[in-house]
């Protein structure tokens with residue numbers, strides 16, 4: 243049963259508290275209780291548990307998920323035979339308090355020198371080399387390792403990240419704070435603190451009609467990147483990946499300025515070395531004083547059904563680019579891996595399910611996982627958490 247009214251101050255029956263602690267807001271990925279979203283939770287003598295929950299906004303798209311999660315958690319409690327959820331909506335003051343609890347400010351948390359989020363901007367010299375597929379799958383592979391991963395689709399004109407994750411709906415806006423779409427890893431990958439691995443995605447494609455082209459130029463692109471990084475509440479991320487547009491344009495420079503500690507991952511095909519195209523993407527990093535974390539070679543030799551391999555796009559390019567960038571950058575730039583051409587990767591992308599999740603044993607998924615492993619690592623500074631973590 244549901245109704246939308248503003249509810250009184252919280253009272254929580256201690257018998258219900260443990261079960262309530264297991265129920266998270268699906269977008270904020272934190273327990274409803276911690277977020278101040280539970281207004282009351284009582285257990286009547288007849289076994290009815292009644293919970294009053296305040297939604298962030300009326301028409302919250304995930305209200306039925308919240309109701310279902312509460313019901314299944316509370317039905318596990320001894321003596322509970324029935325669960326009634328009463329839904330209300332936060333007042334502007336309560337939303338303000340929520341934002342304070344979340345530590346949400348309108349600055350870029352990942353630019354903070356103390357931030358423990360590893361930030362990688364994924365770049366390529368030209369379009370169509372699989373940069374977005376690499377970004378989405380490396381993010382998905384990191385999440386499967388129990389990490390919380392943010393993906394900013396900074397390829398504003400050619401956005402494709404929502405499709406690669408099968409995201410259908412737009413983000414929720416709580417006043418000026420934007421909540422990214424949360425894609426949970428199938429299965430049960432967990433972080434050290436027990437929260438599930440997931441990918442949080444923001445893309446201009448979640449705000450616009452897919453059939454309408456985005457025709458923004460310089461300043462508007464910069465503003466969009468600023469909003470994605472400052473107004474979107476990603477929470478405490480282990481990794482942030484940015485899918486840059488192909489080439490070396492305004493957005494790459496904007497990202498470098500806003501996230502000076504970000505590292506660049508260069509994606510290229512095995513044939514690109516000859517033209518120097520992919521190297522330019524890496525060399526831009528030197529100009530913006532970023533470092534290059536490595537080179538990912540994509541569309542490498544395909545394994546044929548008879549076991550032979552077909553080098554459709556040649557071979558050796560990734561290694562050559564890595565060596566050349568090592569020389570230009572003045573620091574070692576490794577080739578992180580070689581992802582074969584693989585029908586499974588293309589099919590998974592079309593179906594909106596990253597291949598590392600849907601076909602984990604496919605040759606492309608194996609290579610992508612190895613790349614993710616190399617950019618992952620223990621959480622910095624003895625597990626200290628990021629400044630954006632509340633309380």
Ligand SMILES: Nc1ncnc2c1ncn2[C@@H]1O[C@H](COP(=O)(O)OP(=O)(O)OP(=O)(O)O)[C@@H](O)[C@H]1O
Pocket residue numbers: 366368369370371372373374375376397400402487488540541542581582583584585587588589591592606
């Ligand atoms: N290793 C691979 N095997 C098979 N297909 C691939 C592989 N990598 C990418 N593709 C396919 O190639 C196409 C282009 O990939 P993707 O969109 O990831 O490239 P992109 O570099 O991000 O392109 P753009 O910069 O133009 O957005 C997609 O259809 C994708 O499924």
